Amino acid sequence: MDTPTTPGIEHLRVNGERLWASLMELARIGGTPKxxxxxxxxxxxxxxGRDLVLGWAREAGMSVxxxxxxxxxxxxxxxxxxxxxxxxxxxxDTQPTGGxxxxxxxxxxxxxxxxxxxDHGIETEAPIxxxxxxxxxxxxxxxxMMGSGVFAGAFxxxxxxxxxxxxxxTVRDELERIGYMGSEAPGEHPVGAYFEAHIEQGPVLEDHGxxxxxxxxxxxxxxxxxxxxxxxxxxxxxxxxLRRDALQGATRIMQEVVAVALRHPPDGRGTxxxxxxxxxxxxxxPGRVTFSIDLRNSSDERVDQMAAEVKAFAARVAQESGLEVxxxxxxxxxxxxxxxxxxxxxxxxxxxxxxxHMPVVSGAGHDAVYVARLAPTGMIFVPCKDGISHNEIEQxxxxxxxxxxxxxxxxxxxxxxxxx
Amino acid sequence: MDTPTTPGIEHLRVNGERLWASLMELARIGGTPKxxxxxxxxxxxxxxGRDLVLGWAREAGMSVxxxxxxxxxxxxxxxxxxxxxxxxxxxxDTQPTGGxxxxxxxxxxxxxxxxxxxDHGIETEAPIxxxxxxxxxxxxxxxxMMGSGVFAGAFxxxxxxxxxxxxxxTVRDELERIGYMGSEAPGEHPVGAYFEAHIEQGPVLEDHGxxxxxxxxxxxxxxxxxxxxxxxxxxxxxxxxLRRDALQGATRIMQEVVAVALRHPPDGRGTxxxxxxxxxxxxxxPGRVTFSIDLRNSSDERVDQMAAEVKAFAARVAQESGLEVxxxxxxxxxxxxxxxxxxxxxxxxxxxxxxxHMPVVSGAGHDAVYVARLAPTGMIFVPCKDGISHNEIEQxxxxxxxxxxxxxxxxxxxxxxxxx
Numbered sequence: 001m002d003t004p005t006t007p008g009i010e011h012l013r014v015n016g017e018r019l020w021a022s023l024m025e026l027a028r029i030g031g032t033p034k035x036x037x038x039x040x041x042x043x044x045x046x047x048x049g050r051d052l053v054l055g056w057a058r059e060a061g062m063s064v065x066x067x068x069x070x071x072x073x074x075x076x077x078x079x080x081x082x083x084x085x086x087x088x089x090x091x092x093d094t095q096p097t098g099g100x101x102x103x104x105x106x107x108x109x110x111x112x113x114x115x116x117x118x119d120h121g122i123e124t125e126a127p128i129x130x131x132x133x134x135x136x137x138x139x140x141x142x143x144x145m146m147g148s149g150v151f152a153g154a155f156x157x158x159x160x161x162x163x164x165x166x167x168x169x170t171v172r173d174e175l176e177r178i179g180y181m182g183s184e185a186p187g188e189h190p191v192g193a194y195f196e197a198h199i200e201q202g203p204v205l206e207d208h209g210x211x212x213x214x215x216x217x218x219x220x221x222x223x224x225x226x227x228x229x230x231x232x233x234x235x236x237x238x239x240x241x242l243r244r245d246a247l248q249g250a251t252r253i254m255q256e257v258v259a260v261a262l263r264h265p266p267d268g269r270g271t272x273x274x275x276x277x278x279x280x281x282x283x284x285x286p287g288r289v290t291f292s293i294d295l296r297n298s299s300d301e302r303v304d305q306m307a308a309e310v311k312a313f314a315a316r317v318a319q320e321s322g323l324e325v326x327x328x329x330x331x332x333x334x335x336x337x338x339x340x341x342x343x344x345x346x347x348x349x350x351x352x353x354x355x356x357h358m359p360v361v362s363g364a365g366h367d368a369v370y371v372a373r374l375a376p377t378g379m380i381f382v383p384c385k386d387g388i389s390h391n392e393i394e395q396x397x398x399x400x401x402x403x404x405x406x407x408x409x410x411x412x413x414x415x416x417x418x419x420x
Numbered sequence: 421m422d423t424p425t426t427p428g429i430e431h432l433r434v435n436g437e438r439l440w441a442s443l444m445e446l447a448r449i450g451g452t453p454k455x456x457x458x459x460x461x462x463x464x465x466x467x468x469g470r471d472l473v474l475g476w477a478r479e480a481g482m483s484v485x486x487x488x489x490x491x492x493x494x495x496x497x498x499x500x501x502x503x504x505x506x507x508x509x510x511x512x513d514t515q516p517t518g519g520x521x522x523x524x525x526x527x528x529x530x531x532x533x534x535x536x537x538x539d540h541g542i543e544t545e546a547p548i549x550x551x552x553x554x555x556x557x558x559x560x561x562x563x564x565m566m567g568s569g570v571f572a573g574a575f576x577x578x579x580x581x582x583x584x585x586x587x588x589x590t591v592r593d594e595l596e597r598i599g600y601m602g603s604e605a606p607g608e609h610p611v612g613a614y615f616e617a618h619i620e621q622g623p624v625l626e627d628h629g630x631x632x633x634x635x636x637x638x639x640x641x642x643x644x645x646x647x648x649x650x651x652x653x654x655x656x657x658x659x660x661x662l663r664r665d666a667l668q669g670a671t672r673i674m675q676e677v678v679a680v681a682l683r684h685p686p687d688g689r690g691t692x693x694x695x696x697x698x699x700x701x702x703x704x705x706p707g708r709v710t711f712s713i714d715l716r717n718s719s720d721e722r723v724d725q726m727a728a729e730v731k732a733f734a735a736r737v738a739q740e741s742g743l744e745v746x747x748x749x750x751x752x753x754x755x756x757x758x759x760x761x762x763x764x765x766x767x768x769x770x771x772x773x774x775x776x777h778m779p780v781v782s783g784a785g786h787d788a789v790y791v792a793r794l795a796p797t798g799m800i801f802v803p804c805k806d807g808i809s810h811n812e813i814e815q816x817x818x819x820x821x822x823x824x825x826x827x828x829x830x831x832x833x834x835x836x837x838x839x840x
Binding site: 200202203221233240245252254258262266270273274276282283296364365390 | 620621622623624627639641643653654655656657658659660662665667668671672674675678681682685686687688689690691692693694695696697700701702703704705706712714716782783784785807808809810
């Protein structure tokens with residue numbers, strides 16, 4: 001570090017017990033009998049969760065701004081408040097059968113960073129902010145990552161406001177009802193740099209016995225729907241040579257989705273998660289099969305190459321089998337590299353703190369992936385048990401959460417003291 | 421033929437227009453707007469259909485017996501009425517979206533044989549009978565082929581009587597309600613020989629441009645349920661090497677089901693008709709897949725060999741992938757060879773009549789397959805358009821139906837004049 005720092009600041013550590021206690025207290029709002037949390041975006045429970053977190057922020061001396069999509073920014077002033085804030089955050093809405101840590105950890109880790117700075121009377125050059133973004137999960141309203149998506153200009157505020165839940169209630173009305181329709185235009189809030197701490201939601205760190213994942217970026221994603229059409233016929237009276245079995249063509253493509261991922265290591269991923277067979281009767285040769293294809297890789301070039309190979313294979317299956325094969329892209333999310341300065345800040349902090357760490361990619365979407373379009377961004381992953389998330393049994397070790405929070409503290413301090 | 425026959429009997433032909441007219445008249449009962457028939461077993465419509473057919477039989481001078489499962493036997497006396505009758509028949513119940521020909525053709529072809537004999541004043545040595553068997557389709561009550569199954573002792577009368585539909589109505593009560601609970605004990609009715617004319621319900625005859633299928637027997641059938649268990653996980657954060665994707669293991673076994681059939685020609689058949697993926701979400705690696713396996717072949721040895729090969733393959737997939745694979749047999753129908761005398765009588769009649777003909781096997785179940793356990797049996801197939809059946813668009817050409825009926829006439833005459 002080439003700027004003056006508070007003497008002894010390298011010995012600064014967060015209060016892991018306080019972080020854990022805050023996580024457990026927030027998890028009581030919408031807590032489920034199985035130990036999970038159901039706190040859907042813009043519900044009464046979400047309002048209670050938001051109020052609790054903002055109350056803690058105000059107790060910690062922070063000021064609060066809300067924007068028109070309900071994103072909340074909690075600010076701790078710096079020495080030079082003309083500098084854009086060094087920001088962290090995540091989301092506090094959950095899946096219907098969500099856990100205590102997904103999103104909530106990133107927000108409360110940010111609060112714990114501020115509390116730690118307060119405990120030790122440390123002033124930063126740039127202000128520090130902690131954000132929570134509206135409706136990351138997308139369980140009640142689509143699109144997912146709504147607050148950060150509007151903030152980053154991925155889609156418009158009007159589009160997000162008009163989204164409805166199953167009861168026909170709009171995001172706009174629900175924001176007003178719970179008192180979180182702010183006045184600031186989304187995206188006008190300056191961001192000097194952004195860090196997000198999150199449970200991994202995957203098995204890599206646990207598999208490697210590593211505490212900190214230094215996230216280098218988010219995978220590009222391509223979603224397709226595939227339909228294979230053959231000829232429905234009776235299983236008994238139809239000899240093999242006179243069949244047009246849609247499922248047999250479909251299984252070849254399903255296997256290629258995995259094979260193409262294995263041909264594009266280390267980050268290629270291919271998944272068929274959804275499949276339906278018609279008419280789905282034991283003694284009827286399937287006349288039609290529909291299934292989903294999910295392709296991911298660390299660059300758009302790589303994932304587009306994977307998609308091209310799957311398409312070519314599907315065309316070959318159609319030609320060889322006489323089946324009709326339709327492949328339609330239904331969604332596309334670009335790959336997002338995080339900023340080298342932020343990635344290195346995370347790696348440096350982990351190393352300085354003596355935690356085992358490794359570079360990883362984020363296979364799932366996160367608010368950070370959108371914020372990275374506007375400002376230098378990095379993420380910190382910590383292990384979660386068996387890689388399980390979006391599940392009431394989601395679990396993380398207190399020492400891992402503390403470690404991730406310490407990394408967040410020091411990565412943010414490095415950027416905040418540099419004033420950018 | 422080594423027994424005396426009526427002079428000139430080889431020139432005898434059925435009245436194809438009368439047969440067609442009867443088929444069309446019966447098809448009006450339960451007729452659907454799309455040109456099909458919905459006449460489920462033991463409904464009011466079934467009663468109307470039964471009454472119509474039995475009325476025609478009485479007009480043709482036949483006597484009627486009903487047994488305790490509602491099977492109806494329409495009898496035209498012979499010269500020696502101590503001889504067991506030469507019988508034909510099929511069923512008149514239909515699928516919910518059934519056609520006009522499945523089953524109905526076999527019953528009305530039998531009636532047309534009798535009408536033709538009446539027209540020409542021909543007396544047979546043995547009596548001639550035409551039967552319709554209760555609930556062949558199994559759409560409303562299971563098991564399928566209920567009437568002929570009870571008749572052949574495949575399961576008990578009490579078991580069949582206790583079967584219920586979706587409203588909880590029993591076969592026993594419905595038989596009584598529609599007036600078809602007869603007095604005869606099923607299976608006590610003598611059968612000298614049995615022939616059944618039926619649309620093929622498959623594409624083989626049409627593919628060969630052949631009019632008459634000389635059915636040599638029914639395929640043995642084995643049904644399995646297969647469950648593959650892996651580990652449900654997020655598609656994004658889970659690298660390929662740390663996955664236990666149940667669908668990928670399942671697709672290998674699904675392909676083997678077809679491969680094993682191709683390794684056991686000419687009659688091996690393998691079908692996966694039904695499949696379900698759990699949790700069936702686009703971005704979740706499947707944790708469990710269940711699917712059906714339908715294996716068929718012309719002998720029990722062959723179909724059991726096929727089953728053994730699929731089981732061994734499934735065990736290999738489990739071992740190689742670390743997935744759990746469970747394979748459970750849920751049904752088994754033995755292969756049934758038809759009686760050489762009856763098969764040859766059908767072939768001789770087709771040849772004498774100058775119709776193109778070929779040996780075929782029956783891949784689907786038919787009442788004849790059960791009756792064959794009690795008496796020498798043969799079947800006659802005629803083509804149906806595109807092999808489609810169990811569908812309102814089921815179609816057959818009048819000249820093919822006439823040809824099949826002429827073959828039935830002469831095969832029955834050969835046996836009836838021989839008195840066995």
